[in-house]
Amino acid sequence: MSVFPFMVFLLFLLVVSSESKYNAELPSRITALNGSCVQMPCRFNVSENNLTNTERLLGFWIKKNHSLQSLESLVVFNGSSNITNGFSHIEILGNLSQRQCTTVFYDIMNNHSDNYYFRLETKPSDWKYTYSDNPINISVSDVPQPLIFKPTDLKEVMENTTVNLSCSAEAPCPKQPPTISWSNIPESANITTQLQEKPDKTQSVFSHMTFKASYMDHRKNISCTATYPRKTSNDSTVENTMMLRVLFPPKETRITIDPSASVSVGTNVTLTCKSKANPSKNMNYTWYKRGQENQLDFGEQLTFTVNRMSGGWYFCKAKNEHGFQISEEIHLIVAGSASLESLSLIIGCVVGVSAFLLIFLLITLFLREQRLKASTIKKTDISDQEKQVQISSIYTNGAFVSGEELEMPKDENDIVHYGEINFSTPQTKSTTVKSSGQETIYAEVRGPEKEMNQD
Structure with missing residues (x-):
């Protein structure tokens, strides 16, 4: 075995090993919506020497194949000339000097579905590297991704307990994020919505709703809808719905009466106790009549034939495992007879x-x-006053007599002389009486004598 091929092989391993330390952080797959944009979070690593010994960093995006063969035909974005191929616009948002290569592809179409690779070049050092081990697959769809509803298996909740629901929608284009709306919202609901970053650096719109469960929310279909804007005739929407089940004691308990509340003796009457509750199976109903200590009967209905003693006020009690409620009273009137x-x-x-x-x-x-007593007392007071006035008048008429002369004789030497007044004849006679040291003159007046009637 010759030494030269072995040296070439070692050199190849050295080059491969030296380049294998470079990689890019990209999501392996992202789904874009036709007519919208797609943002690809991207971060790469490179030696510090390559960053310090260069004046310019240029980013490229290559479609389909990272091979250098026919490179120009595969380059969809050329950072050296900012030329875009096959797209209306491509923008690198990241700062390459900080190893950030996040990029937005605008106006995504169905024919853009493919694998894409990031490539970095430096000038003037002319260092080039394509991150071939980290492609990102862009899949273009005409419909948005399904919503994620949590909790996905919401079981029955007890009345007055706090319920937390969340709905999240993929946001492949954070510059044009979807809007989330809720329907059949409980009255006490509080909703917050925000854009969140996921672990793979892609983003989604997250909406959280908190409310206190009410019996009025039982079996309510709560829906979450995401609407995506895009450059088409219509916006795209996606929806998810869940049914809320609330456990609660009897509510709105009431009585219905058939045929009517006023009946005659001998009529068959049916009282029905109605109530809302969950669970509603195995409900207990008890019947009562005002003035009677013991219950009348059990069951949802109370049926009897009316007699003269049937009139009165009836009520029922509905009960399940979570509590009970007593209905309002209903008055049964027996026509033609008065109840006790x-x-x-x-x-x-x-x-x-x-x-x-x-x-x-x-x-x-x-x-x-x-009032009579008061009147009598008043008259008495008036009579006494009149008497006093008369006495005062008498004394006033005798004003010529001094107070000393009106006094009664104090001894036998004081002699009182009286005169006689006779009204029988109209004559006047003067009489003079002398006493020791005093002279008193009296006048006698006589009126005309009445003639006697003869028979």
């Missing part, structure tokens, strides 16, 4: 009205008596 309850109500009303009238009458009599 109705009779008691009438008697109570009559007694109440009678008691009110009696109290009103007593108050009226009391007030009247008080």
Whole structure:
């Protein structure tokens, strides 16, 4: 065996081993939407010597085959001249000096599906390297990727517990990301949406919804819809739906009555207890009547033939494993007869009205008596005042008599003389009485005598 071929083989291994340390970080596969764009996250490694001993770094993208044969025909983007081949526009977003080669292909069409390789060249050192071990496969589709709904197997949730739902849509073109919308949103829902980076550096739109489960949300179909803008006649949409199942005790419990709430004696009546609950199987129903301690019956329906004692207020209690609820009362009226309850109500009303009238009458009599007493006292006071006025008048008429002269005689020496007034004849006579030291003059007045009627 000659030495020369062996040396060539060693040199080849050395070259291969020296170049095998270079690689690019690219997702192995990415799905693009026809009429949109696709962004390929890209990062490469290269020796520090190649970066420091160069003035320019140039990026290239090669389609289908990394071989240097017919290179020009396979290059879709030439970094030295910024020439794009087969695409409307290609843009390298990454900073090559920082080993970033993220690139956007715009206006992706179906014929762009293929493998693509990144190539780096330096100037003026003229170092070139194609990262052939790390191709990226671009697959172009007319429909968006399916949404990811989490949790995918949402089981039944208990009422009033917090529920977390998430919906994510692939964003192959972060410059034109999809918009996410929700339908049949619970009233207490809080929604946040943002663009997130995945482990392979591709991006997706992530929407998170939090709400408190209500019995009104039971069996509600909650939908998440992603809408993708693109350069076609219509935007593309993709949707995912899940049914929410909520566990809750009886709600909206009520009673229906057949045939009506007012019936005659001998009629067959059916009362039905209706309620919303989950689970609704094996529900327990209990019937009651106001005024009776014991339950009437069990079951969803209560059927009986009406008699004169059937009238009254009925209610039911619905129960499942999570709780119970009592319905509002319903009044059954038996036509043509008054139930004991109705009779008691009438008697109570009559007694109440009678008691009110009696109290009103007593108050009226009391007030009247008080007014009479007040009137009597007032009249008495007026009479006393009139007497005082008369006495005062008498004293006033005798104003010519001094206070000393009105006093009663204090001893036997004080002699009182009286005069006589006779109204029988119209004559006037003066009488003079003398006493020791005093002279008193009296006048006697006589009126005309009446003639006696003769028989």
